[in-house]
Amino acid sequence: MTNNNVPLMQQAIEPASDTPSHPTSFSAEFHDSAIPAHAEQALHSLYGNVYSSMPHFRVYGGLDGANTFILRKGQVPVAVFLFRLTEHSAHILNEGMDVDDLAITQFANFVFQRYESVDFIAFKGVAHSIKNLAYPFSQCSCTDDSVISLPESSDAYLQALGKATRKNIKQYLNRLKREYPTFDFHVHDGRTVDEHLIRKIIALNRVRFEKKGKVSGVTAEEEERIIQMIRACGIVGAISIDGVPCAGSLVYCIGEHYHSWLKAHDPAYDDYRLGLVGSFLMISECIRRGGKTFHLMWGREPHKALLNSELRTFSNLTVYRNHAAALRNCSVLFSQVYQHSMRQGKLWLLEMERGSGKMSFPIKAGLNGMRKIKTWLPHRS
Known part of the structure; x- marks a missing residue:
């Protein structure tokens, strides 16, 4: 040949x-x-x-x-x-x-x-x-992949969201800016972004998983690969308060298509729905850059549907x-x-876990127990 x-x-x-x-x-x-x-x-x-x-x-x-x-x-x-x-x-x-x-x-x-x-x-x-x-x-x-077809403007995207979601985004974003005057959202080019910011967002992601009783899939080796991908084709969106990063998104750009590879926020700001606010701000930035689609990637978490995504x-x-x-x-x-x-x-297990039927309680208890064992094992091995 x-x-x-x-x-x-x-x-x-x-x-x-x-x-x-x-x-x-x-x-x-x-x-x-x-x-x-x-x-x-x-x-x-x-x-x-x-x-x-x-x-x-x-x-x-x-x-x-x-x-x-x-x-x-x-x-x-x-x-x-x-x-x-x-x-x-x-x-x-x-x-x-x-x-x-x-x-x-x-x-x-x-x-x-x-x-x-x-x-x-x-x-x-x-x-x-x-x-x-x-x-x-x-x-x-x-x-699966949850995909958002991006409109021409951020305002059009906001108007396309459900009434309750739209209200929550406005309410919590205004509250954050009011209670934290130093609130700042900035998007960094992956070629020049400070590596410490990428690692900070990954660390916040691990904290979020631990709080849920789960194990993050981002190993030390995967962390290095993520940094390489961000350098090659990524952007980093970060929210900071008093100059300290408290939320962020690592997004890969393939032409006009944006892939949200990893996002996280400090649990201290859970009451401000910082995850929802950060997702909206990042999606809006991708619209401004001329994006056609925004991929929320794997999983069927309910919040993805709230962001007007279509499951593929x-x-x-x-x-x-x-x-x-x-x-x-x-x-x-x-x-x-x-x-x-x-x-x-x-x-099926995930649907039952999120439900409220007779079987949901034992399924939730069983899954939580398995997650605790999974979290415990690596520390003992």
């Missing part, structure tokens, strides 16, 4: 016509064990997702030996897949994609024709619900060469079924 830009699949892709006199055909290029420079912009413009961004791959790794497939309609890229091969499978490395059946089918055509030993193709984090492929496939939900569910998708290949790799399907069942069970 050669390491170059090769036009492919002209015969495999059926041409489409916008008008009889202006035909538009699909074409593709392939790079063996390489990622061309122009793939980065295509990834950002097509998907706008941090998990499909080159800054994320540069910091977290995972692209060693990766191949690149770019599908175009005319001259415009409509799909970019970075993938790695094993003996019997192809694994797509970029995630968080909204990609249609046609692009997946054409990529499958290419892979199954070029690599005779490949039985299946594995996608992670596909937003589109696949319905009509030319190959057998299995699909199961794996995670992502799925793991496996495309098989044929039914015989699916049978040979039935363990892949069983693994998906298991993961789906575990996810549905977790979501």
Whole structure:
């Protein structure tokens, strides 16, 4: 196999016509064990997702030996897949994609024709619900993202919120400014922000988790990666009182799409709804910068719906060469079924925990006990 830009699949892709006199055909290029420079912009413009961004791959790794497939309609890229091969499978490395059946089918055509030993193709984090492929496939939900479609102005966003949420934001923001005249909100460019501010916000996040009886997922190693990501593509919003940071947001910018990776506030200001106020101020800043979407990321916390977000569910998708290949790799399907069942069970527990039915009390007690054990174990290990 050669390491170059090769036009492919002209015969495999059926041409489409916008008008009889202006035909538009699909074409593709392939790079063996390489990622061309122009793939980065295509990834950002097509998907706008941090998990499909080159800054994320540069910091977290995972692209060693990766191949690149770019599908175009005319001259415009409509799909970019970075993938790695094993003996019997192809694994797509970029995630968080909204990609249609046609692009997946054409990529499958290419892979199954070029690599005779490949039985299946594995996608992670596909937003589109696949319905009509030319190959057998299995699909199961794996995670969520709460996404806010940003309007033209901060005022328009505020007016689009629910009446109670809008009232609370105004009330608590005015109260903070009145009772703390030194209240200040400032957004820092990630390339020049003081590293100590980033670490302070992460420390506040850990305190919030401890107060809830949970363990923060931000390890020392992850903290260093967050700092690298902020330097590469981030901004930092911070609220300070008397010059001391008391709340903040770490946000990654992928084109016109903003991802709220981590936010926190000092529990001493819980009575001021500083988390809600800080989120509104940060979202407003992203609107001012021309943002199209603001991602609140994982989880189904009630406050995300209050901020006018829409829940998007992502799925793991496996495309098989044929039914015989699916049978040979039935363990892949069983693994998906298991993961789906575990996810549905977790979501059910969370709904019961937040509810007020007869079963909510023992479920709350059980989950709190498990969280305490989880918090206790690392300190004893």
